[in-house]
Structure formats: structure tokens, C-alpha cells
Amino acid sequence: MARYGMVIDTHRCVGCHSCVISCFMENSVPEGYKRDWIVEVVSGEFPNFRSEIRSERCNHCDNPPCVFVCPCGASYVEEGTGTVLVHNEKCTGCKACIAACPYDARFINPAGFADKCTFCDHRVKDGLLPGCATTCPTKAINFGDLDQPGSHLHKLMHDRSVKSLKPSAGTGPNVYYLL
Amino acid sequence: MIEVTNYRDNPLIDPHLEIWEWQISVYLFLGGLVAGLMILNGLWRIRDREHETKAITNSAVLWAPVLISLGMFCLWLDLVNKLNVYRFYMTFQIKSPMSWGSWILFLVYPAQILAVAVAKGSDVFGGVLKGLNPLLQILKSITNGREKQIAWLNVVLGVMLGIYTGILLSATAARPLWNTALLGPLFLVSGLSTATAWNMLSRPTKIEHSSLAKWDFSLIITEMFLLLLILIGFLSGTEGHQSAGMLLLGGGFTAVFWIFVIILGLLFPLWLELREMRGHSTPAWVAPALVLLGGLALRFVMVQAGQVSHLPDTELLFGAVGH
Numbered sequence: 001m002a003r004y005g006m007v008i009d010t011h012r013c014v015g016c017h018s019c020v021i022s023c024f025m026e027n028s029v030p031e032g033y034k035r036d037w038i039v040e041v042v043s044g045e046f047p048n049f050r051s052e053i054r055s056e057r058c059n060h061c062d063n064p065p066c067v068f069v070c071p072c073g074a075s076y077v078e079e080g081t082g083t084v085l086v087h088n089e090k091c092t093g094c095k096a097c098i099a100a101c102p103y104d105a106r107f108i109n110p111a112g113f114a115d116k117c118t119f120c121d122h123r124v125k126d127g128l129l130p131g132c133a134t135t136c137p138t139k140a141i142n143f144g145d146l147d148q149p150g151s152h153l154h155k156l157m158h159d160r161s162v163k164s165l166k167p168s169a170g171t172g173p174n175v176y177y178l179l
Numbered sequence: 180m181i182e183v184t185n186y187r188d189n190p191l192i193d194p195h196l197e198i199w200e201w202q203i204s205v206y207l208f209l210g211g212l213v214a215g216l217m218i219l220n221g222l223w224r225i226r227d228r229e230h231e232t233k234a235i236t237n238s239a240v241l242w243a244p245v246l247i248s249l250g251m252f253c254l255w256l257d258l259v260n261k262l263n264v265y266r267f268y269m270t271f272q273i274k275s276p277m278s279w280g281s282w283i284l285f286l287v288y289p290a291q292i293l294a295v296a297v298a299k300g301s302d303v304f305g306g307v308l309k310g311l312n313p314l315l316q317i318l319k320s321i322t323n324g325r326e327k328q329i330a331w332l333n334v335v336l337g338v339m340l341g342i343y344t345g346i347l348l349s350a351t352a353a354r355p356l357w358n359t360a361l362l363g364p365l366f367l368v369s370g371l372s373t374a375t376a377w378n379m380l381s382r383p384t385k386i387e388h389s390s391l392a393k394w395d396f397s398l399i400i401t402e403m404f405l406l407l408l409i410l411i412g413f414l415s416g417t418e419g420h421q422s423a424g425m426l427l428l429g430g431g432f433t434a435v436f437w438i439f440v441i442i443l444g445l446l447f448p449l450w451l452e453l454r455e456m457r458g459h460s461t462p463a464w465v466a467p468a469l470v471l472l473g474g475l476a477l478r479f480v481m482v483q484a485g486q487v488s489h490l491p492d493t494e495l496l497f498g499a500v501g502h
Contacts, residue, residue, distance in 0.1 A: 017186070037187035045180060056187075065352060071277035072266040092266050093259020095198040096277050102353035102490050104196070107189040112260040166490050168417070169352060 003062075003082040004119055005146040005174035006133070007153045007162075008055055012140035015040060015053040019132035019141060023057075026120060026131035030110050035117045036132055054177055055132065055141060058105040058117040059165065060084045062172030066097035066106065066114075075114070082174065083121055088113040102169040119143070146174060183492065196354075196486035202257035204478040208373070209250030210284075210344040211366050211474065215374020216243045217287065217337030220294055224330035231390070234383035237298045242377070243291045251284060276350045280343045283336065290336050293329045296322045341367035348485060356423035356481065356488035359412055365405045366478075372398040373474035376448075376467030388463065389456075395470065396452045399445050406441075423488035432484040440480055444473010 015038045023029060023036050036057035044050045064084050067075045074090035075097050077083070086097075091113035098106045098114060109115035120130035124143075128134070133141040144153045161179040191197045220240045223232055255264055268285065272278035296318035304311045322329060345363035352358050375395040383391060413424025427436045448466040455461050 020186075033189050034187050037185065039186070040184040041181065043181040068272075068274040069277065069350065071270075071272055071275045071281055072263075073270045073272055074266070090263070090266055091260060092263040094257070094277060095259070096275070098192070098198050099196065099351050099486070100353055104187075104189075104192050104489075107192050108198070108259050112263075166492065169490055 001080055001147070002145040003147040003174065004060065004124070004143070005082075005153065005176065006057075006119075007142045007144075007156045007176045007178060009138075009140040009142070009156070009160075009178040010052045010054050011178065012138040013038075013053045013055055013136075014138055014140075016137065018135045018137055019055045022131040022135035023117070023120075026123070027118070029115075033107050033109070033115070035115070052179075055136075056103070056105075056165070057132075057175065058084060058101075059103055059171065059173030059175045060117075060119060061174065063170060065100040065102075065169075065171060069096040069100040071096065078121065081119075081121070081124070083119050084116075085118055085121065086114050086116065102166050102171060103173075195489065199257065199482050199486065201479070202253040204475070204482045206250045206253040206257070207344045207347070207366065207482065208475045208478045209246050209253070211341055211370025211478075212373045212377060212471075213243050213247040213250065213287070213291075213370075214337045214341030214344070214367065215370040215372070216240060216246075216377065217291065217294065217333040217340070218371060219374050219378060221330040221332075221334035221337065224297070224326055225334070231384065231386045234378040234381035234387060235391075239374075239378045239381040240291070240294050240298055241304075242381075243294070244288060247284065247287060247291070276343065276346045280347055283339050283343055287336050287340055290329070290332045292318070293322055294333050297326045297329055338367065341370040344370065348481065351485075353490060354423075354485045354488050355413075355417070355419035355490065356426060356485040358420070359409050361405055361409045361412065362481070365402065365409065368398055368402045368405060369474050369477055372402060373471050376470035376474075379467040380464060380471075392452045392455055392466075395466075396449065396456065399449045399452070399470070403441075403445055403449075419488070419490045422491070423484075426484045426488060427480070431487065432480055435476070436480045436484075439476035440473055443469055444476055448473070 017038055019036050020034055020038065027035060029035050036055055039054050039056050041052045042049055060083050062082070064077060067077055067084060071094060072090050072092055074087045076085060076087065078085050093108060093112055093114065095108065095114070098108070106114050106116045123130060129143050133143040142153055142156060144151050146153055156178060157176060162176050163179060164173045164176055167173070185193070187193055216239055219235050223235045255261060258264060267278070267281040270278070271282060296315060304315065342363040345366035348357035349359055349362035372395055375391050375398060379388060379391050410424055410428065413420045426432045448469040451461050451466040
């Protein structure tokens with residue numbers, strides 16, 4: 001049983017949007033929508049500023065409210081990978097999952113269903129990395145099994161400060177950011 | 180100083196959610212109103228007060244199936260994939276408030292039809308609906324002697340429906356304005372108040388009108404008390420709850436909340452009902468019409484403002500801090 005996740009290095013990320021473009025191409029994301037996106041945060045007081053650039057997406061949470069609120073069982077957690085996915089054909093487009101996600105990671109695909117990052121499950125099944133992780137020119141996006149002891153994700157998280165987004169939401173996000 | 184630039188610009192998501200519009204507000208309003216009609220009808224029957232009533236146990240209850248159908252039509256209009264509506268009834272998701280709601284709505288129909296069947300008078304329907312009266316007679320013969328059980332069924336399902344309309348929103352931790360356990364009780368009490376108003380507009384008897392006015396007076400007071408508790412809860416809550424509360428106390432929804440919900444929807448009808456109880460004459464339709472307007476405004480404000488409220492971007496640091 002794996003628990004797929006990402007560890008994203010904010011020091012390496014330059015905000016080039018390659019991850020966004022590769023996701024767009026790989027998953028035929030409708031024009032005007034994004035499954036992953038860039039956030040820039042500048043904090044501090046002059047002259048001591050701190051800048052952080054990060055690539056964000058669905059956090060494939062351990063405790064996913066989007067799955068719990070779905071009245072039709074269209075949103076689900078894939079067994080064996082922990083990836084949060086949507087059965088498009090079961091979705092009514094009631095938008096409860098969009099309201100429930102504290103990261104606003106979902107949107108309504110114009111084809112009529114709730115859409116979001118899938119960790120490129122179709123690629124991962126073939127032993128490939130998600131499109132964004134493959135394309136990232138600075139290797140800021142690291143994908144793997146968070147439950148595998150000694151994995152490269154564990155090594156990265158062991159050596160650096162790590163944060164997750166909105167942990168107070170109680171969702172147990174599986175995308176981590178190296179500081 | 181902290182400056183956040185988010186390059187995501189997904190339609191209906193950014194800069195804040197706009198996924199639910201008037202359809203959901205109207206659906207929640209009608210759901211609450213129908214819940215109230217079912218509860219009032221049941222309670223009056225349980226207390227053997229049919230002889231005093233005309234609206235509560237007879238005429239207003241006929242509207243319940245019509246109004247809930249209208250509400251469900253609004254809900255259907257909101258669905259992006261309308262043809263998939265049957266999927267709600269292919270499963271029961273125990274953790275999903277919307278799934279609970281779908282099945283509650285499925286159950287309220289037979290309960291309402293039974294309530295119509297026990298409504299007094301042999302020919303309940305008139306005009307174009309006259310043809311339904313023979314069918315009603317058959318139902319009446321089946322339900323004869325079971326009025327109390329039917330009344331209880333309507334009360335229980337009415338409470339479930341009324342509370343559900345609030346829980347649908349309050350179970351969403353990501354939107355702090357909705358995330359209060361008092362939203363269910365608030366929508367239930369507001370639903371009862373709007374149902375009382377509906378009955379007051381359904382040509383009640385004089386005794387009935389005075390009972391309804393007293394009943395509504397207490398409901399408005401309870402509703403204001405619940406709103407006060409909710410606002411206190413926001414202001415003494417987390418950062419997300421505080422900013423959600425400020426949407427109604429100085430932020431973008433302040434004017435519409437105070438003018439339409441508090442002043443026109445609660446305080447003004449309260450004053451009119453107080454005057455009526457003291458024997459002053461007031462136009463009988465004004466207070467109930469304002470209560471209905473206030474109930475609708477409450478749903479509009481909560482649905483819209485809730486989509487603006489969000490959790491703050493607090494971040495948990497762990498591991499080797501300082502690198």
C-alpha cells in the first residue's frame with residue numbers, strides 16, 4: 001500500500017510555470033483552467049524581505065473533505081495509492097466538493113464534472129512521474145511514496161524545514177514544501 | 180508585510196468561490212419553509228387543535244409538496260450535469276450531508292401526501308385539481324384513525340429537513356462563515372418562522388391568526404438570539420471565523436445583512452406583531468410578508484458571504500527550522 005505525495009522545494013522553484021503548461025498538455029486541461037498553479041509570497045519589512053515561490057495543486061489529503069461530501073460517490077480515494085480521484089461519469093456537478101476543499105483545488109470542467117489534479121495517475125501506473133515533476137527544469141517537484149522508509153522524499157524532508165498548506169483545516173495534506 | 184500573488188484564475192473559483200447562486204439560496208429557503216409547514220401542521224394535529232385551525236391543518240399544508248418540488252427544481256437547475264441527477268439515488272453516502280438531504284427529500288413526499296389526506300373537509304382540492312378528490316378519498320380511508328402517527332411522521336421529517344438545510348452548509352470546514360453548529364438550528368427556526376408567516380397569509384381563522392402571531396413572535400426572538408450567538412462565536416473564534424464574522428459586521432455583506440435580514444426581516448415584523456398583540460390594528464399581511472422576505476434574504480446572505488469566507492493561509496512549520 002503506497003501513499004503518494006509530493007515534496008516541493010521552494011528554494012529551487014523559480015515560478016517558470018512549466019509545471020502548469022505540462023499539466024495543461026498532459027491532461028488536456030480546458031483552456032482558462034488550471035489543475036496546478038504558481039503562488040508567490042513576499043513577506044518581511046524593507047530591507048529584509050523573504051520571497052517564496054511554490055507550485056500548488058490538489059493535496060491528495062489523508063482526510064479529504066471533497067470525498068466525504070460527495071453525495072454520489074463520484075469523488076473517491078484510490079486504494080493502494082491514496083490518490084484522490086473523480087469518476088467523471090458519476091459526477092452530477094453539484095459542486096459540494098468544490099465548496100469543501102480548503103485549497104480551492106477543484107473546478108468545474110466545461111464538460112460537466114468536477115476536475116482536479118490526479119497526480120497523473122495514468123503515467124504513474126506506467127512507472128512514469130507526473131507531468132509536472134518530469135518537466136520541472138529545476139527539479140523542484142519530487143513525487144513518490146511517502147510511506148516508503150528511506151525514500152528520496154524522506155531524505156529531502158529529513159534535511160530541511162518542511163511545511164504543508166492550511167494544516168489547521170484538518171485534511172492531512174500529502175503535498176509538502178521544503179523551506 | 181505579506182503579499183501573496185496567486186496565478187490561478189479558474190472560473191467560479193477565483194478570486195473567491197461563486198459556485199452557488201440564487202438556485203441554492205431559493206432551494207434552502209423553500210426547504211426551510213416546507214420543513215416549517217410540516218412541523219406546524221403536525222404539532223397542531225398532535226395537540227388536537229384542528230377545530231381552531233383552517234390554514235395550518237388544511238390549506239397551507241397543500242402547498243408543501245408544491246413548494247418542495249419548486250425547491251428541488253431549483254437544486255436541479257444548479258447541477259452542471261443535469262442528466263446525472265438520478266445518481267443521487269443510486270447510493271447512500273453516510274458522511275455526505277447532501278446525500279442525507281437527497282434521501283430526506285425522497286421521504287418527505289409521502290409524508291406530505293399523507294398530511295394532505297388527513298386535511299379536514301371531504302373536497303380539499305378545487306378548480307382544475309378537483310379530479311384529485313376521489314384519489315384523496317381512497318387515501319383518507321386508509322389513513323383514517325392514523326392521524327397522530329402521520330402528524331408525528333411530519334414533525335420528525337420536518338425537523339430533519341429544516342436542520343439539514345443548515346448542515347448542508349455548516350459541514351464545510353473550508354468556509355468559516357458556514358462552519359458553525361448553530362447554522363442548522365438557525366435555519367430550522369427561520370424555516371418555522373417563514374412557515375408561520377405562510378400560514379398567516381393563508382387566510383387563517385381569527386383565533387389561529389392570533390396564535391400564529393404569538394408563535395412567530397417567539398420564533399423571531401429565538402432567531403435573533405441564535406444569530407447573536409453565531410456572531411459571538413465568530414468574533415471569539417479562530418482567525419478564519421473572525422474574518423467571516425467581519426463580512427457581516429463591517430465587510431461587504433454588512434448592509435444587505437442588517438437591512439434585509441435584521442431590520443426588515445426580524446425587527447420590523449417583531450414590532451408589528453407586538454403592536455398586534457397589544458390590540459393595535461396593522462395590515463395583517465405586512466409582518467408575514469416581511470418575515471418571508473427576511474428568510475429568503477438570510478439564505479442569500481449566508482450562501483453568498485460563505486463563499487467569500489475562507490481559511491487563512493496559516494502554515495505549520497516542522498522539521499529542522501532555520502535552514
